[in-house]
Amino acid sequence: MKHLLQLIFIPLLLGAAAGAGAAGEPIVLNDDCPPGFELTAGHCELRSLYQMYPSLQDAGVGGLKTGLPQWRDGFTPQQTDLGRYLFFDPVLSRDGTVSCATCHAPDKGFSDGLGRSVGINGSVLPRSAPTLWNVAFLNSFFWDGRATSLEGQMLGPLFDKHEMGSDPQLLLETLNGLPAYRQLFAQAYPEDFVAADAQIRLDQVYAAIAAFQVTLISLNSxxxxxxxxxxxxxxxxxxxxxxxxxxxxxxxxxxxxxxxxxxxxxxxxxxxxxxxxxxxxxxxxxxxxxxxxxxxxxxxxxxxxxxxxxxxxxxxxxxxxxxxxxxxxxxxxxxxxxxxxxxxxxxxxxxxxxxxxxxxxxxxxxTDESFKPEPPRQLPSGLGLVHFEVADAGDINNGEEDHE
Ligand code: HEC
Ligand code: HEC
Structure with missing residues (x-):
């Protein structure tokens, strides 16, 4: 089966100081919490009317005024914003062509419109990309539930040779080699960057991407x-x-x-x-x-x-x-x-x-996308946002309507 999907990679040349703003200004991370979160002692806490309602056990299945299960919050605004840059940046992939947003695109419900997702070098994956809306509330991840945390889940796409194709060492070398990222990680994790030669660590990368993902709240439909x-x-x-x-x-x-x-x-x-x-x-x-x-x-x-x-x-x-x-x-x-x-x-x-x-x-x-985040205007790596096109949307269902 020929797949008609094409990845079009458009490097945006921002001049010598990669990662600086278009005007050469360094990026300053947001110090406000995303909508739906309240800044409490420096951390972003979720606020939703559903927090007023009794839990599922007390309310019973199918009730409309039922509370939320456990959720993740408590990241700082800077960590969340750093996560947004990382989520959209194809520099995290081995060849700089695939970002998380390639398969989880905000304009496609944080999925990709495909029956089966397409990763690095056009690799077609066995399954379709789930939405990321409300992942803050989930306790297992992937269609088969094989990961138990957001941090554990993302090792899959980052290091799978069919998805983003990186490896831990390459990822760290890449990020530490970009002054713009070192500067952003220092804003997000100031206590870890006191020493002038402090290096970006993997746990910081994972935490920041998780921080961004848990802000994708859709509860206002x-x-x-x-x-x-x-x-x-x-x-x-x-x-x-x-x-x-x-x-x-x-x-x-x-x-x-x-x-x-x-x-x-x-x-x-x-x-x-x-x-x-x-x-x-x-x-x-x-x-x-x-x-x-x-x-x-x-x-x-x-x-x-x-x-x-x-x-x-x-x-x-x-x-x-x-x-x-x-x-x-x-x-x-x-x-x-x-x-x-x-x-x-x-x-x-x-x-x-x-x-x-x-x-x-x-x-x-x-349907509720009122808290949909904006993609970054420019990426710290200096790369462009990844664009992709489906040449023939009819192809995604393999063209068959067989209900056997
Ligand atoms: C026994 C539990 C169960 C019941 C009952 C159930 N579903 Fe599902 N639903 C699932 C599971 C599991 C999947 C994913 C299945 C798969 O991918 O093969 C799913 C998938 C879906 C999807 C596709 C979601 C996506 O993101 O692709 C829709 C839409 C849906 N269900 C609607 C319904 C409706 C409407 C009903 C009632 C008529 C219903 N479901 C009853 C468990 C259930
Ligand atoms: C090449 C496409 C692709 C890329 C790139 C990708 N994903 Fe996914 N993502 C998928 C697919 C496909 C699944 C489901 C796989 C499965 O269930 O086996 C998935 C599942 C997930 C899930 C689980 C959601 C749930 O409801 O269980 C999360 C969270 C997620 N991805 C986040 C990310 C993050 C963060 C990145 C970047 C580090 C990323 N993804 C990169 C395709 C992709």
């Missing part, structure tokens, strides 16, 4: 206004969709539990792979547990409208197709010869076309 008590925030058809979503028949909320729209568990659904792709064993591998074969982490449905195509494999091009999967019958897409232990909430709800339409109407009320 029209659905949220409704949940907080503004009855007019949703239309009649959308409320109908919400009620189907929470119903005992559709059971969506059992796994996609508000307010995050994920219960963070692994579930075996039996979603199909793209035509021609081998079966993905999912969580069976990291858990070493045959009953979890074909199991994937329940993804958030926040900003789901923005992150087509859907599922771990990007198998479904539209939200309507993804939702219709659930009414196709238990195990209907499991390949011959696979015996999967499909989750007991996956049954045959026999939803009508209208009900599927209402579910889609409802899912679109979960």
């Amino acid at each position: 029209r659905y949220d206004q409704y949940a907080h008590g503004y009855a007019d925030a949703l239309t009649e058809p959308e409320i109908e969709g919400l009620n189907i979503f929470r119903s005992f028949v559709a059971r969506c909320a059992e796994c996609h539990t508000p307010p995050l729209f994920t219960n963070q568990q692994i579930a075996v659904l039996g979603t199909p792979e793209p035509v021609g792709m081998p079966f993905d064993p999912g969580a069976e591998v990291p858990l070493n547990e045959p009953t979890q074969r074909g199991g994937f982490k329940v993804p958030t449905l926040r900003n789901i409208e923005l992150t087509a195509p859907y599922m771990h494999s990007g198998r479904f091009a539209t939200l309507r197709e993804a939702v219709a999967f659930y009414t196709g019958g238990r195990g209907h897409a499991v390949p011959e010869g696979e015996e999967l232990k499909i989750h007991w909430h996956i049954w045959e709800p026999n939803l009508t076309d209208e009900e599927l339409d209402r579910l889609v109407d409802f899912l679109k009320t979960l």
